[in-house]
Amino acid sequence: MGLFTPSAIADTVNFMKDINKKRRDAYKVIAQKKGQLFRPWEA
Helix, strand or coil: CCCCCHHHHHHHHHHHHHHHHHHHHHHHHHHHHHCCCCCHHHC
């Protein structure tokens, strides 16, 4: 019920973007700790 309303879709999109950003930030931290550039999302 109301699962595919515009606001629900927008919430889902924002949620996915937030997860992707957190994942990228985590990769950056790991890369810095390893002292090398490690960006698998750009591969």
